[in-house]
Amino acid sequence: METINLSSRQKEIIELVKKNGPITSEQLASKIGLTRAALRPDLAILTMTEILEARPKVGYIYANKTTSGLFNDYLKKIKIKDVMSKPITVDEQTTVYNAIVNLFLNDVGTIFVENKGCLVGAVSRKDFLKTAIGGTDINKVPIGIIMTRMPNIVYVESQDSVYTAAKKIIDREVDSLPVVEKTSEENEEKIKVIGKLSKTNITRLFVKMIEND
Known part of the structure; x- marks a missing residue:
């Protein structure tokens, strides 16, 4: 940088x-x-x-x-593709139990759900907690039953600015956003997850900017 x-x-x-x-x-x-x-x-x-x-x-x-003004302008120019990390995804038919195991093994706050390689939903730690304490048999219920479904998932694209993503994270009170790539197949739009932009990614960016100053 x-x-x-x-x-x-x-x-x-x-x-x-x-x-x-x-x-x-x-x-x-x-x-x-x-x-x-x-x-x-x-x-x-x-x-x-x-x-x-x-x-x-x-x-x-x-x-x-001012220095802060230049810093703000610079921050708005940083693209999500430069700081995003690998997303953790599971298939819609994955059981809630296996999804929870995946969540903790990868130490993430949100898992993105796919169907035939396309984004169809997302599940957060809070969603898993509500399901676990609600008496649901997490070994049998597929994650598709408890996930938040598209089009209610807020996402960003790799060419968007980190500032834009940070605003969306704050406004929607989520810990991360899927970074997607849109394609068209047989006149139908497909949305595929190619990355993740989280609060941790943004924090790392701030630390790196200060260390390199």
């Missing part, structure tokens, strides 16, 4: 723009003692990262982006 590391010249440009903005590239070049051509790559970087704003016929101004 890359962080923005500014050169000493870029930092000098920022300070000059803060004090003298709006200021043209010619004026900046004169103050630093370089040509406009020499400054062009630095100005391009500073405008692309939205630290400076270029206004036609006016010059450069400081965009007043």
Whole structure:
């Protein structure tokens, strides 16, 4: 994961723009003692990262982006495909008992349910607990009986942002979301699970970003 590391010249440009903005590239070049051509790559970087704003016929101004603002923008650009993990899935006919065993062996909070390779439902720890204490024979009942069924499953796609997924996790009060891939077979949409985005994935991302800062 890359962080923005500014050169000493870029930092000098920022300070000059803060004090003298709006200021043209010619004026900046004169103050630093370089040509406009020499400054062009630095100005391009500073405008692309939205630290400076270029206004036609006016010059450069400081965009007043705080560190937190840049961090937020960067976070919104991170794709789910970059941080998702392997999903734990079972077939719709799997017994509740075997699904619970699968849940604990893989140390996850939610299991996704498939039928012929397509997402049809999801079951959380809370669902399993309610079933177990309700007197149901978990050795005989298939997981399809207790799962939350499509289309009531909230999902995300690999190209969505992590920010989008985090919002959905909070809004729906779930611990994870299936990452899906949509295909079309015989004019029928198929939704296949290709990953998982959980609270743990998001926490790991924050830790990694801070460690790499």
